[in-house]
Every structure is written in C-alpha cells, then in structure tokens.
Amino acid sequence: MYKCTVKRNSLYLDYCFVTITKTMIKSFIFITFIFFYTSSFSQTFKNDSIRSFVDQSIKLIRSNAVDTSNVELIESKLYDKAKDLNSVSAVAPLYTEVFELLNDHHGGLKYKGKTYGWNKPAGSANAYLKGKLKTEKTVVSQLIDKKTAYIRIPGNDDFGFKKVDSIANDIATHINKVNSAKIKGWIIDLRVNTGGNMYPILLGLKEFIGSDNIVFGGFRNSKGESSGKWEIKEGKMMIDGIELVRETELEDPIKRDTPIVILTSCYTASAGEMTTISLIGRKNTYIVGEPTADYTTAVQGFRINKEAGINLSTDYVVDRNSKIYKSSIQPGIEVLQGDNFEDLKKDKKIMKAMQLLKR
Numbered sequence: 001m002y003k004c005t006v007k008r009n010s011l012y013l014d015y016c017f018v019t020i021t022k023t024m025i026k027s028f029i030f031i032t033f034i035f036f037y038t039s040s041f042s043q044t045f046k047n048d049s050i051r052s053f054v055d056q057s058i059k060l061i062r063s064n065a066v067d068t069s070n071v072e073l074i075e076s077k078l079y080d081k082a083k084d085l086n087s088v089s090a091v092a093p094l095y096t097e098v099f100e101l102l103n104d105h106h107g108g109l110k111y112k113g114k115t116y117g118w119n120k121p122a123g124s125a126n127a128y129l130k131g132k133l134k135t136e137k138t139v140v141s142q143l144i145d146k147k148t149a150y151i152r153i154p155g156n157d158d159f160g161f162k163k164v165d166s167i168a169n170d171i172a173t174h175i176n177k178v179n180s181a182k183i184k185g186w187i188i189d190l191r192v193n194t195g196g197n198m199y200p201i202l203l204g205l206k207e208f209i210g211s212d213n214i215v216f217g218g219f220r221n222s223k224g225e226s227s228g229k230w231e232i233k234e235g236k237m238m239i240d241g242i243e244l245v246r247e248t249e250l251e252d253p254i255k256r257d258t259p260i261v262i263l264t265s266c267y268t269a270s271a272g273e274m275t276t277i278s279l280i281g282r283k284n285t286y287i288v289g290e291p292t293a294d295y296t297t298a299v300q301g302f303r304i305n306k307e308a309g310i311n312l313s314t315d316y317v318v319d320r321n322s323k324i325y326k327s328s329i330q331p332g333i334e335v336l337q338g339d340n341f342e343d344l345k346k347d348k349k350i351m352k353a354m355q356l357l358k359r
Contacts, residue, residue, distance in 0.1 A: 045083045050091055054082050057095075057109070057310055060302045061102070065312050066222045070101040077101075088308070092116050095310075106270070106297050107311040123291060123328065124266045128339050129191055133267060136192045136341070141174035144187065144344060148357055149178040152189035152341075153204075155272060156196035164200045165247065171204025172248035179252045185259040185357035187350060188279070191339065195270030195295065202230070202278055203244045206237050207254040209278055210320075217278050219298050219315035220324055227315050228298070230278060259284040261353035264331055265339075269293035274317060276329055281320040286356050287331040289349050296325040 045051040058075050062068060078098065082091050088111065095109040099118035108117025140152040151174055156167055186208070193201075202209065209216050210232055219228035219240075228240040237244045262276055264287060273292050279285050297313035304310055317325045333356070338348025345351075 046086055050082055050085055050088060053088050053091060053304060053308070054078050056304050057098075060304070060310055061098075061312065064300065064302065064314050065102055065104065066297060066314050066316060067103050068222060070103075074098050074101050092308075102313075104297070104313045106295050106299050106313045109308065109310050110301075111308040120294075122266060123294070124336075126266055126290065126337060126339065128337070129265050129267055132192055132339075132341060133194060139170055139174045141178045142344070143178050144350065144354065146182060147184040148187065148354065149175075149183045149185075150187045150189065150344065150350070151175060151178070152192070153201060153275070154192045155194035155269075156200070158197035158200065161197065161199070164197065164203070164244070167197070167200035168203040168244070168246045169248040171201065172246060172250060175204075175207075175254075176248075176251045179250065179254070181252060183258075185261070186254075187261050187263060187353050187357075189263040190268045190272045190275060191263050191265035191289065191349075192267060193269070193272030193275065194267055194293075195272060198271035198274040199239055199242075199244060201271055201275050202239065203237055203246050205275065205278075206232065206246065207250055208258075208260060208282075210282065211256065214320070216281075216320045217274070218318050220318055221315050257283045259357050260286070261356055262287045262289075263349050263353065264289040264292050264329065266290045266293055268329075270295040273325075273329055277317050277319045277325060280323075280329075286333065286353075287329070288333045288352050288356070289331050289335055291328040291330050291334075294328040296327065296329070 058071070058078065061074065062071050065071070078094060081094055085091055092109060092111045092114070093116055095116040096118060099105065099107060105118045105120035108115045136152070136154050138154065142150055144150050151171070153171060156163065158164065158167060188205070188208070212235055213233055215229055215231045217230040218226060221227045229238070231238050260279065260282070262279060262285065264276060268276065269292065273296050276287065276292065277296070280287070296317045298315040298317065299311050300314045301309050301311045319325070333352055335349045335352050340347040
C-alpha cells in the first residue's frame with residue numbers, strides 16, 4: 001500500500017478592541033474598512049447548503065492551491081453568482097471559471113460523477129499522434145540499429161496504485177528484450193504518454209535516471225518550499241519518502257552516462273512530463289520533439305462534502321538542478337509532426353535522435 005499524509009496548518013483570527021484615544025479615529029476607520037470588506041462576502045444566500053459548499057471550497061483553495069494570486073477575485077465572483085442559486089448542481093458549472101482564474105487546468109471540481117474544470121485550449125495539435133492515443137496502450141521496444149535501442153512507454157490508468165509492480169516490471173522486461181553490451185545509445189519515446197501514475201514509470205527507468213545517492217527531482221509548494229523529493233539512495237528509489245521496489249532486474253547494466261534521447265509531443269502530459277523532468281540534467285541526455293502538454297503540477301484531492309470533492313494543483317515540479325517547471329517542457333531540438341510508428345526509421349523525430357546519438 002502506498003500512503004501519503006499531508007499536514008495542514010489551522011488558521012485563526014483574533015479581534016482586538018481599543019479604548020477611546022486620539023488614535024481611535026484611525027482605528028475606527030480601519031475597523032470600518034474590515035467590516036465593509038467582510039460584509040461584501042456576507043450576502044444572503046437562498047440556500048444554506050450552497051453557502052457552506054462555496055465557503056468550504058474557497059477555504060480549500062486558499063489553503064492548498066499552488067497559485068492563489070486571484071483567490072479574492074474568485075471568492076467575490078463565486079459569492080456573487082452563487083447567492084441566488086437554488087441548488088449545488090447549479091453552482092458546480094461556475095467552477096469552470098474558478099479553475100481558469102487559478103490557472104489550473106490540471107485540477108477540477110468533482111460533483112456527482114461529473115468534472116467541472118478549465119479546458120485550456122491546446123497549444124498545438126498532431127493529428128497522427130492523436131489517432132495513436134487510442135491504440136498505443138502497451139510498451140514497445142525494438143532495435144533501431146545494432147547500437148541503438150528504442151522503448152516507447154504510453155500513459156497508464158493506475159490511479160489506485162494497484163499496477164505499480166506490473167507496469168514497472170513490464171518496462172524492465174522490454175528493456176531486457178533489446179539491451180546488450182553492444183548498445184551505445186537509447187531513445188525513450190514518451191510521445192503517447194498522456195499521464196497516469198508516474199511511480200511505476202520512474203521505477204521501470206531507474207537505471208537510466210541515475211546511480212546511488214542522487215536527488216533527481218521533486219516538488220515545491222506555493223511558498224517555494226520543498227514538498228516532496230525523488231531520489232535514489234543506497235540503490236533504492238524513494239519518491240516522497242516511499243520506497244519503490246522492482247522485481248525484474250536488468251540482465252545487462254545500463255552504462256553510466258549512456259546517451260539518451262527523449263521524444264516528446266504535445267500529448268506528453270502529467271506523468272509523461274514528470275518522467276521527462278526526472279531525466280533532465282542527466283549527462284548526455286537530450287529532448288527532441290514538441291513542447292509538452294503543460295500538466296507539470298502535482299494534484300491533490302480534497303473532500304467538500306459527501307457528494308463533492310475538489311482536485312487542486314498544489315505543487316510545481318523541479319528537476320535535479322532545482323529548476324521549477326510552471327508550464328510546458330520545451331525540447332532542446334524542436335521537431336514538429338513527421339511521426340511514423342509503422343516505420344521508425346522514417347520517423348522524423350527518431351531520425352533527428354539518431355543524428356544526435358551518432359554525434
């Protein structure tokens with residue numbers, strides 16, 4: 001079982017009263033301003049359950065969202081639009097705008113089986129790869145030539161952490177299928193990795209990521225504080241303090257600093273982006289392809305009531321050099337379109353990767 005415990009700080013507010021002095025006028029003005037400000041969010045709601053729902057969601061956003069720069073505006077808009085509504089079902093669609101103001105298209109409000117979030121327009125599209133997202137569901141590995149190995153890792157649906165072992169072992173098995181002492185370079189293809197659980201992917205690629213005693217990534221909260229660490233320590237992979245163990249071992253070692261080219265696309269998202277970041281900063285590592293989908297935040301879920309919860313982007317990802325990623329990962333060499341899974345040697349991104357590896 002994989003378990004993560006998050007501690008939250010309580011908030012409190014003390015009110016002080018002062019005696020009549022020469023400074024009371026200033027105090028009165030200040031208190032009047034505070035009263036006016038708070039009363040602006042004290043409209044009469046038609047339904048107490050709606051008021052409670054909105055209050056709880058704002059509280060969770062204020063305490064946990066990685067970007068709270070617009071929280072006052074969000075609060076004002078929600079109160080103004082929700083106060084005259086008759087049901088929570090009518091309130092839920094308002095959260096589309098909430099998440100846009102949060103600049104969070106990774107999270108969303110979950111209510112009665114539906115999700116209400118911001119569908120941020122994609123920065124680009126790739127018709128060929130979009131079609132492949134429906135069919136490319138399994139790991140693929142093969143030799144490009146006698147010295148170059150290739151592995152393609154798709155996204156997964158292991159949100160319940162039930163397939164960590166099987167996914168990681170499957171990746172290792174495919175590495176063993178093409179790896180040997182003759183291999184001088186690798187192409188790791190994440191073009192159809194739309195996300196899922198990053199844990200088994202990182203575990204499957206452990207030997208590529210690095211050797212002992214290395215911190216290869218992590219998370220930073222809204223205050224810039226470390227809120228999670230990815231590391232390999234004494235041969236063990238640790239993600240946010242959780243030890244990950246893979247049963248399938250590599251039959252041939254991955255040589256230290258073996259050249260790697262990572263292939264990305266506009267559909268490389270979430271766990272696919274985390275995997276890319278885990279390798280950034282490694283020696284002899286290059287990124288070829290398209291800017292990624294911009295899901296480089298950690299998301300946590302919080303309960304509002306029995307019927308609703310809210311998923312919020314709570315942390316930004318950092319690489320081994322402490323660089324923070326707040327948006328898409330930009331490839332070192334951009335290659336748009338030209339994908340060809342049927343004949344990899346005619347794939348333009350792979351052709352560029354081969355040029356780098358031969359260099």
